[in-house]
Amino acid sequence: MGKRYGDGTAAVTALTGIDLEIGAGERLVVQGPPGGGKTTLLRLLGGLERPTEGRVLLDGVDLGSLGDRALTRLRARRIGFVPRRPVLVATLTVQQNVEAALVPLGLKGAHRRRTAAEVLDAVGLADLRSAPPGRLDPEQRQRAALARALAKDPAVLLADDPTGDLPAPDRAPVMSHLHHAWRDRGLTLVLVTHDTAVTSSARRVGTLRGGRLALDARRTATR
Numbered sequence: 001m002g003k004r005y006g007d008g009t010a011a012v013t014a015l016t017g018i019d020l021e022i023g024a025g026e027r028l029v030v031q032g033p034p035g036g037g038k039t040t041l042l043r044l045l046g047g048l049e050r051p052t053e054g055r056v057l058l059d060g061v062d063l064g065s066l067g068d069r070a071l072t073r074l075r076a077r078r079i080g081f082v083p084r085r086p087v088l089v090a091t092l093t094v095q096q097n098v099e100a101a102l103v104p105l106g107l108k109g110a111h112r113r114r115t116a117a118e119v120l121d122a123v124g125l126a127d128l129r130s131a132p133p134g135r136l137d138p139e140q141r142q143r144a145a146l147a148r149a150l151a152k153d154p155a156v157l158l159a160d161d162p163t164g165d166l167p168a169p170d171r172a173p174v175m176s177h178l179h180h181a182w183r184d185r186g187l188t189l190v191l192v193t194h195d196t197a198v199t200s201s202a203r204r205v206g207t208l209r210g211g212r213l214a215l216d217a218r219r220t221a222t223r
């Protein structure tokens with residue numbers, strides 16, 4: 001599949017010739033230079049953008065065939081997203097921010113509160129559940145964003161350089177929680193990162209440059 005922004009002479013080809021299959025429960029790490037197409041790839045995989053060529057299938061369902069409402073519902077239920085700079089609602093507590101992600105699932109209030117508390121506990125933020133997001137440091141903020149993405153128990157987790165803005169000592173704890181979430185929950189993880197500790201240990205690494213994806217053949221062969 002491919003993605004072009006704009007038309008005519010102003011058109012930008014953000015992705016081209018992408019032929020990629022990601023197995024359920026697999027982790028794909030994506031790296032590449034600025035402007036290479038990493039964020040665009042995540043937005044297409046998450047149904048936030050539609051490809052201009054080809055298709056994106058999730059469990060055999062062509063995301064492009066869904067109307068906006070069906071796509072929004074699928075995203076809310078099955079796809080978690082952790083951005084580089086998460087936005088938390090300042091007027092809600094940390095837990096209420098996580099609970100908000102569960103509203104589209106139609107869970108009752110008590111169920112939402114219990115689920116949000118459990119997932120915040122799992123990322124080590126139990127003590128800050130009642131705090132406003134403004135009290136979180138940047139590393140805790142990323143963990144809160146991870147909790148918000150995990151609360152719905154998504155099939156797919158997309159993480160867009162989640163440690164890219166953090167000072168070096170803060171990166172490992174976030175990556176560790178992400179790694180445990182992937183390993184323990186059996187979700188499918190697509191992780192954009194430049195963290196060499198992660199890229200060197202991952203079995204499947206793709207590099208996006210100029211909108212083209214090169215998969216690491218040696219690592220791909222091991223899985």
Ligand SMILES: Nc1ncnc2c1ncn2[C@@H]1O[C@H](COP(=O)(O)OP(=O)(O)OP(=O)(O)O)[C@@H](O)[C@H]1O
Binds near residue numbers: 037041
């Ligand atoms: N909404 C948009 N409209 C027009 N062009 C866009 C849009 N979003 C991305 N692009 C262009 O598409 C190309 C890929 O951008 P993308 O953000 O996916 O790359 P990236 O690898 O995530 O970059 P970075 O590492 O800097 O975040 C770039 O040339 C970018 O300028």
